[in-house]
Amino acid sequence: MTDNAESAHNAPSTIPEILLALQAVDTRADQLAYRRQHSPVRDALDEATLAARAWERERNALRAKIDELGQSIEQAEHRGAELMAHRQRLERQMKTVIAPREAEALLHELSTLAGQIDELDASELEALEQQSSVDDLLARHLRDEEAVAQQLGLADGALTAEVGDIDGELADLSGQRDGLRASVPDALMATYDRKRAAFG
Numbered sequence: 001m002t003d004n005a006e007s008a009h010n011a012p013s014t015i016p017e018i019l020l021a022l023q024a025v026d027t028r029a030d031q032l033a034y035r036r037q038h039s040p041v042r043d044a045l046d047e048a049t050l051a052a053r054a055w056e057r058e059r060n061a062l063r064a065k066i067d068e069l070g071q072s073i074e075q076a077e078h079r080g081a082e083l084m085a086h087r088q089r090l091e092r093q094m095k096t097v098i099a100p101r102e103a104e105a106l107l108h109e110l111s112t113l114a115g116q117i118d119e120l121d122a123s124e125l126e127a128l129e130q131q132s133s134v135d136d137l138l139a140r141h142l143r144d145e146e147a148v149a150q151q152l153g154l155a156d157g158a159l160t161a162e163v164g165d166i167d168g169e170l171a172d173l174s175g176q177r178d179g180l181r182a183s184v185p186d187a188l189m190a191t192y193d194r195k196r197a198a199f200g
Contacts, residue, residue: 015184019192022180026196029173036166041159048155055141055148057078062138077122083117 012021090110097103181189 012180013189017024018180019188022192023134023175024076024198025173025177025180029170032166032170032173035162038160039159041155041162045152045155045159048152050149052152055144059138059145062134062141065134066138067133069127069134072127073124076120076127080117080124082121083120085111087113087117138191157192 012018087110090106091111094103094106094110096107184192
């Protein structure tokens with residue numbers, strides 16, 4: 001007996017058999033539709049997506065911190081240059097002062113200026129050290145980029161494959177369903193649809 005002949009021999013022939021076969025097809029289609037939406041593979045993709053987004057946020061935060069520290073260093077250098085220029089002007093002025101009171105005032109201003117320069121230097125050095133530390137953190141973080149992308153790609157590929165398999169089976173079931181429904185009288189089919197809608 002050929003496959004086609006055997007298939008025809010096993011095909012439902014009575015209305016009750018056809019309705020049972022239709023119910024089995026519809027049940028399987030419902031199961032597949034549920035699995036398509038609630039697959040563990042989809043959960044794995046969601047987790048990989050969240051991990052990738054968290055990785056990107058951390059990368060962006062580290063880069064933003066490096067930029068922020070760079071701006072702070074640049075501002076400190078600019079302010080430092082201004083203070084040094086001011087100190088040089090005061091030092092030149094000091095050489096021309098004769099009055100003791102004016103000399104005392106200049107010395108006090110120079111002392112205050114020296115304190116500001118020292119404080120600024122310390123602040124700039126701290127920012128440079130922080131920037132170096134964050135640079136190291138970013139370099140270590142970027143080493144994980146390929147692994148994060150690979151995990152996301154694998155999860156996406158697995159879901160795409162599973163959805164493709166499910167959609168292929170659903171398309172086959174849809175064809176079977178159409179053939180079975182065509183063999184059932186309209187009135188009986190309407191009753192089946194009402195009961196299916198009510199009870200699932």
